[in-house]
């Protein structure tokens with residue numbers, strides 16, 4: 063049995079993870095921690111799962127590494143500086159594994175992969191992410207990661223990150239934000255869960271790659287896979303891709 067502690071246990075994702083862990087025959091839910099709770103019961107877990115808030119996650123991870131508890135992290139807000147900090151903590155505790163993934167949905171991982179694959183074949187590319195209005199951050203972690211992958215694929219092909227754009231914006235934000243040079247637009251709308259379109263365009267044709275998470279159940283197979291695998295991967299793993307056989 064793998065003992066699992068959930069940080070952010072009363073949140074939208076944390077509560078769903080608690081249910082998924084309870085339903086898994088090889089996992090035992092040993093701690094449910096939310097804001098203001100004593101975190102120490104999670105020290106007896108083999109793996110903690112963090113779905114909290116970008117402002118809380120680094121403190122939780124420092125605590126997990128210091129207590130030699132492996133961690134699976136879905137919370138967003140990771141940039142190169144945060145990942146470097148995390149690598150530093152892990153260097154002091156080399157047996158500990160931490161996996162950080164901006165999106166645990168298998169179809170979302172495929173969407174990012176397909177977008178990067180397609181990106182060098184088009185003049186223009188823009189990303190639109192659409193989420194529920196309770197989301198803490200913008201743009202989404204998934205959109206940031208997609209933009210980075212798209213920009214890297216285009217750079218390898220000798221292309222600029224963004225396509226041509228003659229527009230002069232009278233209002234700031236009208237053309238979205240640039241992530242690694244790629245325009246990214248964020249929509250917050252009641253009724254939505256988590257969605258993204260990667261729009262690609264060239265001479266006389268466009269390609270739209272769209273992913274929809276219609277229910278938070280979509281993230282659970284990826285989260286549980288990471289929980290089962292993280293102990294075998296000491297150090298930092300970024301993204302679910304290394305755990306999947308994507309050819």
Ligand SMILES: NC(=O)C1=CN([C@@H]2O[C@H](COP(=O)(O)OP(=O)(O)OC[C@H]3O[C@@H](n4cnc5c(N)ncnc54)[C@H](O)[C@@H]3O)[C@@H](O)[C@H]2O)C=CC1
Pocket residue numbers: 069070071072073074075076095096097098113114115116118122135136137138139163164165166167198203281
């Ligand atoms: N990687 C992925 O596949 C996914 C990532 N997310 C990300 O997960 C995070 C959480 O999303 P939601 O569950 O929708 O948010 P939420 O707001 O519903 O839940 C967050 C929970 O964390 C708790 N919390 C805050 N600080 C805490 C702390 N220091 N210790 C313990 N608990 C704490 C809050 O009280 C709340 O209950 C966000 O960053 C979101 O973008 C969300 C869905 C999928």
Ligand SMILES: O=C(O)C1=N[C@H](C(=O)O)C[C@H](O)C1
Pocket residue numbers: 138164165193197198201202203204205255256257
């Ligand atoms: O906050 C959410 O809901 C989600 N957050 C992640 C992100 O920012 O990419 C993953 C998914 O989009 C849902």
